[in-house]
Amino acid sequence: MALESLMIPLGTPAPEFALPDLDGRVHRRADYADGPGLLVIFACNHCPYVKHVEAELGAVVRDSDIPTFAICSNDATAYPDDGPEGLRAQTKRADWTFPYLIDASQEVGRAFGAACTPDFFLYGSGLTLAYRGAFDESTPGNGKPVTGGELRAALAAVRAGAAVPEPHRPSMGCSIKWRDG
Numbered sequence: 001m002a003l004e005s006l007m008i009p010l011g012t013p014a015p016e017f018a019l020p021d022l023d024g025r026v027h028r029r030a031d032y033a034d035g036p037g038l039l040v041i042f043a044c045n046h047c048p049y050v051k052h053v054e055a056e057l058g059a060v061v062r063d064s065d066i067p068t069f070a071i072c073s074n075d076a077t078a079y080p081d082d083g084p085e086g087l088r089a090q091t092k093r094a095d096w097t098f099p100y101l102i103d104a105s106q107e108v109g110r111a112f113g114a115a116c117t118p119d120f121f122l123y124g125s126g127l128t129l130a131y132r133g134a135f136d137e138s139t140p141g142n143g144k145p146v147t148g149g150e151l152r153a154a155l156a157a158v159r160a161g162a163a164v165p166e167p168h169r170p171s172m173g174c175s176i177k178w179r180d181g
Contacts, residue, residue, distance in 0.1 A: 002049070003116040004170035007132060014038060014127040015111035019071065019101040022088055027101055029127065032067050037158045038127060039068040042109060042119040042176065043100075045086040046079055049173035050117050052140045053148070054094035057118070060135075060148040061098050064155045066122070069099040073109030074117070074177040076102075082177070109176055116173035120151060124158045131158070133168035 018028045032038045039061070043050045061068045076083040087100050103109050112121055122131035131154035138144040150169065157164045 002172055003175040004172050005119045005132060006113050006115045007168070007170055008113040008121070008129060010129050010132075010166075012129040014040070014121075014123050014129070015108070017108045017111065019103055019108055021069070021099040021101050022084055022091070025099070027069060027099060033127060035067050036125055037066045037130065038123045039064070039066050039155065040112065040121040040123070041068065041070040042073060042112070042114040042117055042121075043070040043090075044072050044074045044079070044082045044117045044174070044177075045090040046074075046081040047117045047174035048140050052138065053118060053135050053146055054090065054096070056146045056148045057135065057151075058095045058097065060152055060155070061096070063152070064159070066155055066159060069101055070096070071101045071103050071108060071112075071114075073103040073106050073114060075106070075179045076104070078179070079177050106176075106178060114176055116171060116175055118173050119171050119176075122151070122154050122158055122164070125161070130154070131164040131168055132171075134171045139172060 074082040124130040
């Protein structure tokens with residue numbers, strides 16, 4: 001089911017987190033506190049919206065020096081393609097060089113206010129939300145090219161220490177597959 005991102009208020013601080021990547025290394029908010037910013041991408045392996053942008057997303061991140069990681073909060077029991085082996089296959093297929101974290105409890109996805117895949121949260125220095133929104137204008141089947149233009153512009157603004165001009169258009173994608181209860 002397609003859903004739009006929740007558009008969390010700008011200036012919201014990044015929540016605390018401690019999640020393992022696919023190699024078992026734990027990433028924490030504090031690891032990124034002194035950097036130029038942080039890009040957090042909620043993604044998964046099975047979503048056609050993520051698959052539609054994944055190769056260009058890898059290029060956008062490689063062109064940026066903002067620390068980046070993806071998080072999969074989907075229920076991997078109900079969606080086995082979103083388990084660790086599926087995520088490893090995705091990183092190879094999409095040439096992702098950034099860490100892919102596993103949110104098995106789904107608590108971190110909820111703390112960020114993630115709603116869909118892909119869902120982008122770009123934090124500036126001090127880890128306050130500077131951008132949340134779309135990758136670009138392309139979605140599966142709309143015929144528009146996948147460029148990453150909106151995210152590229154936001155990354156450039158954050159790197160320059162500038163505000164990301166509004167309005168920010170919500171991201172659209174598959175709903176995060178929350179466990180019941």
